[in-house]
Amino acid sequence: MKYWRRPLDFDEVKIPRGEVHIIADRCKGCGFCVEYCPKDVLVMSEEFNVKGYHPPKVVKSGECVNCNLCEMICPDFAIFSVAVPEDEAADEPRAAAGAEVGAG
Amino acid sequence: MTTVTQQTEMVAEEHPIAPYLRMDRIPHIWCPTCGIGTAVKCFATALQETGVDLDKTAVVSGIGCTGRAAGYMKLDAFHSTHGRAIPFATGLKLGRPELLVTVFSGDGDLAGIGGNHFIHAARRNIDLLVILVNNFIYGMTGGQNAPTTPLTARSSTMPYGNFERPFNLPHLAASCGATYVARWTSLHIRRLTKSFKEGIERKGFRFIEVIAPCSTLYARLNKLGTGFNLMRFYHDNAEICHGADTRDLDIDFQNKLICGKFVDEERPTFLECMHEHYKKILGDRYVPIPPEGGMIHG
């Protein structure tokens, strides 16, 4: 995520981490979760579920911030995210968590 | 960390919404990219977040795609006849005033055949939460013209395009006396959930219009792609305008969609008016219907 300047409380705010669970057999391949995930965590997979739809799959593991948007927008109750407890969250460098600071 | 699971049974119970759904009937019948499922999810979330007593919550729906919503919710659910969800819900509410009664139905059901009941329930300010999912068409029966179909849109009974002026539903509700009127699309999931929460917590005739994509009929007959494309359309064209004058909320075919909360007032409900009136006129002789209802116990 690009910031135009470094937020003043950057070191205090803990970005939540989430784990995406996909109930593949319930998915109808609508693509809403892929389109509207703010962190672009998901893509439509090439696999088929039992009904012949392509369910989504997570590609950017570790980027999910547990916003639950996929869970709310999925019309088929086929995807949800759960919070990853803080101690379990990988000690990734803060840069990877996304504080790119750049002009403009 | 990701878990893509094929084991439906194992993870199914873990979906946060599972306690609110009849899991033995999921997957539901709605089409891929249909917006009704999203509306149901937002409603269930609102029920969860407001903490209402689910045993005292009832949902009534009519006939149509949205009308099937009652069948998937794990509440006292009534799938009544076409257009008659509102009077049915009125009977339910007046028969047991402590119930939170929600009407969950579609545009054809509530504004077409059920139009008369809609306007009178709003006029009387009956304590009902009415969620109208508007997909601009009669979906279940194969895509016929609805009272909300925009001008020039095609449907199976208007194959050359609609020439009838459609309803402006928030205006209709507000002018009939609804005390809470809002319109959102199924893309506005968080604002929709918040609106549902406000609706649940308020009294009187609350009306929330949810504009939802219909892939198989509306989108296909009008060559708009699928519900996915309609969601993109909502993304690009929905404008949030709280407190807008309801006269300006007409929906044009493929033009700006104005969403927001338009009316939020407090007025005595039908039952409150009745109690106050009878108490004044009849004094001690008045015996009001108790909140647990008029059932005489053996």
Next chain:
Amino acid sequence: MKADPAGVLTGAHYLDGDFACGEGAMAAGCRFTAGYPITPSTEVVERIARRFPMMGGLFIQMEDELASMAAIVGASWTGTKSLTVTSGPGFSLMMENIGLAAMMETPCVVVNVQRGGPSTGLPTMTGQADMMQARWGSHGDYEIIALSPQSPQEAFNLTIDAFNLSEIYRVPVLFMMDECVGHMTEKVVIPPAEEIEIMPRKLTSVPPGEYWPYHVNGKYVPEFARAGDGYRFHTTGLTHDERGYPDMSAACQEKCVRRLVEKIKNNADKIVRFDEEDTEGADVVVVSYGITARVARMGISLARKKGVKVGVIRLIVVWPFPEKRIRELAGNIKAFVVPEINYGQMVLEVERCAAGQASAICVPHGGGGVHDPNDICEAIVRAAK
């Protein structure tokens, strides 16, 4: 159980049939009424509107008959006994939701104070032309119970019976009055509440979580759970299985609808009710109901003076029809004479049951008045030949 005294206006009154019917409803424990004004039935709800606030009842005048019927079905699901009232044109409108009540197995009572038809017809004058509509009015296969009073006193007594029957069989019960009885004022004796026996709404003893709304276990009538008691059941007008979930299959249709029909058909012996007089050794039996039964008495006595042996069957429960008794009598008599204020409706049932063993003679009347007893007498005399 005994009636709730709050609803019982004990004493001897001078009431018309409509008012007596309203009093009967209140005595039976009805506490929710939705209605729409239509002559000649409006007085029933006018009476109820006046007295309900004193006994914890709620009356609402809905925007039309469709809404009235839908509202009473909804109210019944809260366990509250509910009633609506109408006449011919409104009865036609209510058919859709009578079907819903039959399919969902909702106890409720619908009063039809019949008037001249068809369509707007004779709003202020009597008729009995909705009798077949009561049985077959809504689409699809289902059975209902219908009663017909002949006096304001019966309008009171039978309304209580109507509510009791609807509770026992979980079926909409149609109370087929006619305008004549509805607007006739006579003495009505209302007994003390302790002498009135009413059927309360029976709730299931199965705990939530194990309860299936249409589980019958070999019986005919499922157990009832009311909305708001934590049962979280689902019920629908669609063909449904025992869980109340829609099931679009011929097998489910067979199971679901057959039971709706058999629920009444197979219990007909317990439900059927009629008054029988002098049928032993009779040549002709007059079958009548409602106001016509009283008019027929005059016709019958005239015919007896002419030497004809006449018996009487007065239908109290009109549907289910007393097929068994009519069949038995048909073997022993020459003819049935059926005077009714229509062009022949219940006579068709009599004819069907007589199966050619005795003729069924119709004495029709278009409506707007009652028969001339001489016409009935003549028909009886002709039938005896």
